[in-house]
Amino acid sequence: MLLESQASGDVLTLRLGGDWRLDNVAQLEAALRDITPESLAPESLTSVRRLVVDCTRLQTLDLSGAWLLQGRLDQFRAAGSTVEFAGAAPGHFKFIEEITERGPEATPPAPPQSRSWDDLLAWVGRRAVQQAVQGRDAIGFLGRIAVTSVRSLRGFKHLRVASIARHVYETGIQAIPIVSLIAFLISVIVAYLGAQQLQQFGAEIYTVDLVAIAVLREMGVLLTAIIVAGRSGSAFAAEIGVMRLNEEVDALQSMGVNYFEVLVLPRLIGLVIALPLLTIIADAMGLAGGALLSSLLLDISLTQFIPRVQAALAPTTFWAGLIKAPVFAMLIAMVGTYRGMQVRSSSRELGRLTTAAVVQSIFLVIFADAVFAVVFVTLDF
C-alpha cells in the first residue's frame, strides 16, 4: 500500500508506505490522485485545514517520488491548508526546497489561445507572408545562380572543373546501370502493350513506330529525369543540408569564398552535362528493349527493325527529347541545392527539405514536360 489517508476532523493524515520511486510512477500517480479520504468529496479539498505526512513506514523514496508528492501537497497549500511532516522530512524534500528557491519562479502558463476568426485571419496572413518571403528567396536564388554563372565564365579558375567532374561522375556515370535497366524494362512494357493492341488490326509493325517515338520523345528523357531527381536531387539537398548543419557553409562564407560558386554551380553544371548523356543511353537502351521484344514476340528481325525506325522518325524526334534534358537538369539541381540551403538547425528539417526537394523536382520536371509538349505541338516540332 503506497498511501493510506485518514481524516479526523479537519486533519488529514497521509501514511506513506512501500516504494516511492520512479519505477512505480503510474501507481504513485493513482495514489496521489485519490488522496482525499472516502469521507471527503474531492471538491471539499478546502475543508482540510491541516495535512500531516507520516513517512515512518516508507521503504524507499527517490527524488521523483518526492517531487510528485510535493506537487500534490502544493495544491493543498494553495487551497489554504497547512502541511507538516510527522517527524523529520526525508532529505529529498530539503533538496527540492533548495532547488525551487534557487531556481527562477515558475512562469505562469500562457493564456489559452482563443479560437476565433481573428486567428484564422492571422493564420492566412502569416502563411501569405511566408509564401511571399519564400518566393522572394527563390527568385533571389535564381538571380544569384545567374550572376555567379556569368561571373564564372570570366575565368577558368572560377569554373571548378574538378568539382564539376566529380558531380558528372556521381550523378551521371554511377546512374548508368539503373537508368539503362529502367529504360529497357519500360520500353519492353510499352512494346508489349502496343503489340497486343495493334495485332487486333494486323498493324503490329507499327509497334516499332510506337516504341521509337515514345522512347525518343518522352520516355527516355522523362524517366531519366525522374530517376535522377530521386537519386541526385535528394543527394544535393542532403549534402548541402548537412554542410549547413555543420556550419561548413558559414566557414566557406567567412573565408570569402562564394559558396554558390563552390557548392551550387558545380552541381548545376555537372547535372546539365550528365543528364543529356544519360538520356542518350536511356534512348539507346529503350530502342534495344523494343528491338528485343519485336524480334521475340512479333518476328520482326533487327534488319527489319532498323529501317522501320528510320522511317518512323522525323529528323526532329530525337532532338525533341534531348533538348528537354538540360532544362530538367537545371530544375532538379536548383531545387535540390535550394532546399539544401534552406536547412537550419535540426535534423528533422533536413529530412523534410530533402523530401521536399525530391517531390518538387519531380513535379517540376513533369510540369515542364507538359509545357514542352504544348509548345512542340504549337510549333509542329
Add this chain to the structure above:
Amino acid sequence: MTTPIISVRNVVNRFGRQVVHDGVDLDVQTGEVLGIVGGSGSGKSVLLRTMLGLHRPSAGEVLIEGRDLLQMSEAELIAVKRRYGVTFQQGALFSSLTVAQNVQLPIHEYFAASNAALEQLAELRLRMVGLPVDAGAKLPSQLSGGMIKRAALARALALDPALLFLDEPTAGLDPISAAEFDQLVLYLQRSLNLTIVMITHDLDTLVTTCNRVAVLVDRKIVVDTLDGIMNNPHPWIQEYFHGPRARAVQGPERGQ
C-alpha cells in the same frame, strides 16, 4: 573495501594494428568523482564507451557492481543502463524534440507515466540543473552552449541514476559558465550521492570537483589522488600538470 560500482579489468583495445589500451585497470568507488585525462588520441572516449557497453573491448572485462557487462543478457543490460546517465560532448540532444521532451523520453520509454506526470518530472530535472522552466519548450537549436550542457545533464538525470558519465562537461564554455557548471555538478553529486566519472581537459574542473584522477598514458592508466598525480614523475603527466597552461591551477593556494 566495498565492491566498486564499476571496475575495468585488464582491458585491451585494438583498432587494426593500433593498440589504444594495453591492460587498463580502473575501479570507480561509490560516491566518488573520478576525472579521466589524457592526450588527444589516448583513448579516453574509447574507455568511456567501453564502460558504457557501447564498445566491446578486444580483451578484458568490465564489471558493474561486480557483474560482467559483457556476459549480461539484453534484459540485464537494460536494467544496468537504467542506473546510469550519460552526457555527450556535444550534448547529443535530440534536435527534433524540445528540451522537456528530451528529458521525458527516457522516462516515457521505461515507465507508464501520464503526460502530466512526465511534465512534472521534466520540470524537476530542469530545476535541478538550474534551467528556467520555460527553456523546456525550446528546441536544442535555440539554446546557448551552456544551456545545452545543462539540458544534457537534465536528460542524463532523467532516470534518477546512481552513476553519471560526463564527457568533457565544460568544454567550450566560458570560464564563468564552466565554474558554475562545476559547482552544479558538485552540488548535485553531494545532494544525491552520485558517483561521477568525467572526461575533462579543464584543470580547474579537475581541481574543483574530482576526488581522484586517472591519467591515460602509454596505453596504460595511472590512478591517484590529484596531489599524487601531480607529483607523478612521468614526463607527460609533469608536462600536463606543470606546463604553461597549468600555472593558474598550481596558483598561490597550491603553490610549490
